[in-house]
Amino acid sequence: MNEQHSDLRELYQEVIFDHNRHPRNFHAMSDASHTAVGHNPLCGDQLTVYAIVEDGIVRQASFVGHGCAISTASASLMTEAVQGKPIEEVEALFRDMHAMLTESQPESRDFGKLEVLSGVREFPARVKCATLAWHTLHNAITQARDTARTE
Template sequence: MNDKQDALRELYQEVIFDHNRNPRNFHKMADADRHADGHNPLCGDQLTVYLRVADGIVHDASFVGHGCAISTASASLMTEAVKGKPVEEVEALFRDVHALLTGGQGAEAPARDVGKLAALSGVKEFPARVKCATLAWHTLHNALGGEHGTAHTE
């Protein structure tokens, strides 16, 4: 690995640590019109994602729950990323981030700039932790689709 890659990895790790220590949008949203639960039985991560959607726009997003650092950071980064975006764009972001995390098509170069979410890209090097990072995203996807079952990473 070269110095630039080392510096980038260090920056990404700091973003994850920061969002774990100080998660953004970590609260139950009283006026949410959509929500979904998520559970990763392998790690014990559990969360609920809350959304306020109107006129095809995700106006607000939050989450509550408990989990490992990667799960919490991913949920925190996700809620920041989706606020104010059209539902269609949020669904496209879900697909891009899922590909980024799982090493699927578009993993090296997502269709759009994912910004701070790129900090999660290193997770794919640790297959057991990918489910931790994708849990919030699967739960978001369920909330957007009005699915009431619990999202799982299995």
């Protein structure tokens, strides 16, 4: 591994640790128009995602719950990334994030800050931790009634 790759990985880890220690948008929303529960029974990650959707746009997103650092950081980064975006764009981002985390050669896209999660792909057992929040948001937006699971 070259030094530049090592520095980048270190930076990505630091961002993940920061979002785990200080998660953004970590609160329940009593006025949410959309909510869903997500659970990964294999590792115990559990969260609830809240969204206020108006005129087809995710105006606000938040989450509560508990999980590993990757799960919490992913939820934190996700809530920041989707606010102010049309539902269609959020759904496309959900599909692209899933591809980035599960495929060896995902389509290229500018993921912005979400790129820090790309390293999770190297640890297949942790991919479910990173995708749980995204599956839960997808269920909230589509108003699926079942619990989002990544097993």
